[in-house]
Amino acid sequence: MADILIKNAYVLTMDPDLGDLKNGTVVIENGRITEIGKETNENAETIIDAKHSVVMPGLVNTHTHAATTLFRGYADDMQLAEWLERCIWPAEAKVTAEDIYKGSLLACLEMIKSGTTSFADMYFFMDETAKAVELSGLRASLSHGLTELGNKEKGDNDLKEGRRFVRAWQGAAEGRIETMYGPHAPNTCSEEYLAKVREEASRDGARIHIHLLETEAELTEVKEKYGKCSVRLLDDIGFLGPHVLAAHCVWVSDSDMEILRKRGVNISHNVISNMKLASGIAPVHKMLEKGINVSLGTDGCASNNNLDLFEEMKTAALLHKVNTFDPTVLPARQVLEMGTVKGAKALDPETGMLKAGKKADLILVDMRKPHLTPCFDVASHLVYSAKGSDVRTTIVNGKILMDDYKVLALDEQKVMEETQKAVEELVSRVNI
Amino acid sequence: MADILIKNAYVLTMDPDLGDLKNGTVVIENGRITEIGKETNENAETIIDAKHSVVMPGLVNTHTHAATTLFRGYADDMQLAEWLERCIWPAEAKVTAEDIYKGSLLACLEMIKSGTTSFADMYFFMDETAKAVELSGLRASLSHGLTELGNKEKGDNDLKEGRRFVRAWQGAAEGRIETMYGPHAPNTCSEEYLAKVREEASRDGARIHIHLLETEAELTEVKEKYGKCSVRLLDDIGFLGPHVLAAHCVWVSDSDMEILRKRGVNISHNVISNMKLASGIAPVHKMLEKGINVSLGTDGCASNNNLDLFEEMKTAALLHKVNTFDPTVLPARQVLEMGTVKGAKALDPETGMLKAGKKADLILVDMRKPHLTPCFDVASHLVYSAKGSDVRTTIVNGKILMDDYKVLALDEQKVMEETQKAVEELVSRVNI
Numbered sequence: 001m002a003d004i005l006i007k008n009a010y011v012l013t014m015d016p017d018l019g020d021l022k023n024g025t026v027v028i029e030n031g032r033i034t035e036i037g038k039e040t041n042e043n044a045e046t047i048i049d050a051k052h053s054v055v056m057p058g059l060v061n062t063h064t065h066a067a068t069t070l071f072r073g074y075a076d077d078m079q080l081a082e083w084l085e086r087c088i089w090p091a092e093a094k095v096t097a098e099d100i101y102k103g104s105l106l107a108c109l110e111m112i113k114s115g116t117t118s119f120a121d122m123y124f125f126m127d128e129t130a131k132a133v134e135l136s137g138l139r140a141s142l143s144h145g146l147t148e149l150g151n152k153e154k155g156d157n158d159l160k161e162g163r164r165f166v167r168a169w170q171g172a173a174e175g176r177i178e179t180m181y182g183p184h185a186p187n188t189c190s191e192e193y194l195a196k197v198r199e200e201a202s203r204d205g206a207r208i209h210i211h212l213l214e215t216e217a218e219l220t221e222v223k224e225k226y227g228k229c230s231v232r233l234l235d236d237i238g239f240l241g242p243h244v245l246a247a248h249c250v251w252v253s254d255s256d257m258e259i260l261r262k263r264g265v266n267i268s269h270n271v272i273s274n275m276k277l278a279s280g281i282a283p284v285h286k287m288l289e290k291g292i293n294v295s296l297g298t299d300g301c302a303s304n305n306n307l308d309l310f311e312e313m314k315t316a317a318l319l320h321k322v323n324t325f326d327p328t329v330l331p332a333r334q335v336l337e338m339g340t341v342k343g344a345k346a347l348d349p350e351t352g353m354l355k356a357g358k359k360a361d362l363i364l365v366d367m368r369k370p371h372l373t374p375c376f377d378v379a380s381h382l383v384y385s386a387k388g389s390d391v392r393t394t395i396v397n398g399k400i401l402m403d404d405y406k407v408l409a410l411d412e413q414k415v416m417e418e419t420q421k422a423v424e425e426l427v428s429r430v431n432i
Numbered sequence: 433m434a435d436i437l438i439k440n441a442y443v444l445t446m447d448p449d450l451g452d453l454k455n456g457t458v459v460i461e462n463g464r465i466t467e468i469g470k471e472t473n474e475n476a477e478t479i480i481d482a483k484h485s486v487v488m489p490g491l492v493n494t495h496t497h498a499a500t501t502l503f504r505g506y507a508d509d510m511q512l513a514e515w516l517e518r519c520i521w522p523a524e525a526k527v528t529a530e531d532i533y534k535g536s537l538l539a540c541l542e543m544i545k546s547g548t549t550s551f552a553d554m555y556f557f558m559d560e561t562a563k564a565v566e567l568s569g570l571r572a573s574l575s576h577g578l579t580e581l582g583n584k585e586k587g588d589n590d591l592k593e594g595r596r597f598v599r600a601w602q603g604a605a606e607g608r609i610e611t612m613y614g615p616h617a618p619n620t621c622s623e624e625y626l627a628k629v630r631e632e633a634s635r636d637g638a639r640i641h642i643h644l645l646e647t648e649a650e651l652t653e654v655k656e657k658y659g660k661c662s663v664r665l666l667d668d669i670g671f672l673g674p675h676v677l678a679a680h681c682v683w684v685s686d687s688d689m690e691i692l693r694k695r696g697v698n699i700s701h702n703v704i705s706n707m708k709l710a711s712g713i714a715p716v717h718k719m720l721e722k723g724i725n726v727s728l729g730t731d732g733c734a735s736n737n738n739l740d741l742f743e744e745m746k747t748a749a750l751l752h753k754v755n756t757f758d759p760t761v762l763p764a765r766q767v768l769e770m771g772t773v774k775g776a777k778a779l780d781p782e783t784g785m786l787k788a789g790k791k792a793d794l795i796l797v798d799m800r801k802p803h804l805t806p807c808f809d810v811a812s813h814l815v816y817s818a819k820g821s822d823v824r825t826t827i828v829n830g831k832i833l834m835d836d837y838k839v840l841a842l843d844e845q846k847v848m849e850e851t852q853k854a855v856e857e858l859v860s861r862v863n864i
Contacts (some may be wrong), residue, residue: 007614033516073813083759113802182622221564234855258628275750276750276816278754306816318707318708319751327509327708328510369848370542370848373852375852376859380737384738387820389821
């Protein structure tokens with residue numbers, strides 16, 4: 001007997017061979033999809049009637065700082081330098097490990113509720129985020145953020161901590177946690193430091209998560225310092241490859257894109273954060289045309305201000321249309337790929353698609369809503385009209401984390417109350 | 433005894449004199465707000481405990497085509513001409529009055545659920561939309577769309593129908609319905625026709641709803657035909673004034689904006705539609721700087737694809753930041769003004785603000801959600817993190833249309849089923 005049988009579903013498999021199945025079934029056993037199709041003779045412990053729902057791969061958030069739910073709405077509508085120096089950095093300086101745990105747990109709760117099943121994170125006190133991921137049931141690729149900022153000792157300490165974290169948590173939580181090295185960015189880490197991180201990561205067989213060309217300031221700084229831009233700098237030290245997840249890539253040139261394509265680098269497009277901080281518009285349609293693997297990230301809640309990947313999908317589809325004056329770019333199906341299979345390619349290719357043998361990370365979207373009525377095209381609705389709040393059921397690694405809008409994995413009220421309380425105390429420390 | 437007393441609320445009054453009230457109360461009687469403040473001795477038939485909720489003015493959607501919920505997701509990601517000629521127009525040609533009624537009712541349902549309390553509409557079979565508004569309990573400013581397209585007879589018939597509609601429905605539904613004249617646009621109506629409409633509207637004391645410079649094509653066409661752009665054309669025939677609601681205004685020049693400002697024209701900014709159809713980016717921050725009254729519209733569901741003004745607020749705040757490379761433009765409070773008081777100024781200045789004497793159009797937003805936790809700044813959350821689905825209660829004209837997520841005014845399931853059925857029949861007629 002299988003663990004879970006989902007029936008009467010419209011199944012958006014994201015598998016090009018299988019396509020969409022009307023009235024389909026999905027069978028889950030031992031954390032994996034074992035069968036998918038029109039009908040099944042299989043029975044299961046738990047049977048989910050998915051009538052009026054779409055079953056699809058869980059969304060993959062390829063760049064966030066989960067614990068920054070702590071700073072959701074703490075400061076907005078400001079110039080980047082002022083925002084960081086006057087608000088975010090002073091607050092981050094007072095954050096405790098326990099705060100990070102609570103902020104991360106709140107992020108996990110929000111992701112479960114809005115249909116995200118895995119995410120890539122880079123921050124500090126990462127043991128706490130790992131514990132939150134373990135408890136919540138989500139899947140995550142976690143890295144301790146490494147910065148030098150001209151301070152060699154800090155760089156060395158960060159790298160030591162990053163290495164400890166990579167080794168301590170790799171494969172933890174029934175294999176739901178993967179660890180990565182997280183050098184912050186080419187303008188906050190030196191060339192030598194980046195080379196060292198690359199070497200350590202190779203030795204550990206770990207992948208790398210980095211910010212890349214988020215701002216014009218990085219482009220200018222790196223060019224002034226090295227006489228070449230960030231992408232060429234990284235390429236010249238052999239940093240780049242399919243093991244690299246590069247967030248933002250707003251200021252990449254055509255020749256940068258050519259390098260990123262050739263090296264098979266994975267890109268995380270953070271459209272809402274880039275708009276909110278006025279960082280610029282990444283040439284996503286060009287990257288996609290070149291065949292670069294571009295997925296979607298929310299960035300942290302301090303610059304978004306939520307973790308809803310449905311919003312990210314819609315906003316990406318909209319922005320690149322108006323920016324290119326071409327309403328045909330980033331059509332709905334392509335954006336869904338960015339939110340699922342392309343994200344999975346960056347983090348865990350055994351997820352992101354509903355197919356026998358893949359890990360069972362999937363969601364049910366409730367289509368019985370006024371704003372999803374009538375329905376001609378499921379893909380269009382998922383991108384242009386659905387919201388995270390339309391997700392009724394979230395399954396990760398074959399385990400039901402939310403069942404018909406009820407979160408099973410966490411005590412929702414308690415998580416909210418405790419984070420609110422922790423934040424009030426944190427703010428009082430900052431303001432002393 | 434009053435009708436409704438709302439207590440324990442965080443009240444975002446949008447009244448500059450009153451500001452926000454923590455633990456505030458709102459008293460409603462005979463469709464109006466009679467008292468607002470910290471405490472009250474008033475008792476009421478219905479008492480709403482608004483703990484953990486924000487009470488704010490209902491959102492005002494200043495440009496939509498409600499019945500086009502019928503075409504939600506019917507065709508996306510296409511060039512404008514192909515989209516109109518191959519998909520939308522052939523479908524519209526087969527639409528019946530009953531379809532319009534059902535599509536409009538679905539739109540009203542969606543608006544009630546996502547916190548919109550009034551809207552401006554321009555379409556056809558407008559008696560049906562008016563009936564839907566009457567039944568739903570919403571407030572609306574309705575106009576029959578008038579087009580000539582070089583066909584004088586059609587123009588005359590449209591104007592006759594528009595006039596009949598204006599006179600038949602003005603002030604109907606306990607005063608919730610206002611009627612307007614709806615000349616389609618300066619490139620689909622001749623100069624003479626526009627002048628005639630202006631004259632009729634003056635005679636009836638009715639206001640005018642028009643599309644203005646949505647596309648570059650209109651700019652080019654009008655310039656070629658008249659040797660001047662649409663705004664100057666309208667100004668030269670005395671068309672413009674505070675009685676005019678102009679939707680889009682994407683392609684306005686600095687001197688156009690100066691005219692619009694001088695005449696006190698109300699602008700409806702439709703950011704999502706403009707992005708999805710790749711129409712362009714309206715210079716909203718400049719218009720706001722000049723003091724022009726810019727409000728928000730969703731446009732129809734065929735180009736959005738929903739009616740959620742929370743999405744519109746967030747997207748407007750984001751797009752103009754990245755477009756100007758300035759994260760300080762369109763801050764949260766200003767965007768909230770666009771969604772409430774500025775929209776109300778265009779449609780009904782007795783709404784849009786919570787103040788004694790104003791009409792009681794207001795909503796309760798449920799802040800007890802993971803994505804709205806923690807809370808430093810209510811305005812930030814409403815713009816950057818909330819969704820239409822966070823609205824728990826909607827009150828229009830002092831009547832509760834949705835009470836704690838339950839729609840009282842309409843039978844939700846029935847409205848969805850009937851519209852779905854009507855649309856299936858409509859599509860089968862189109863495809864014959």
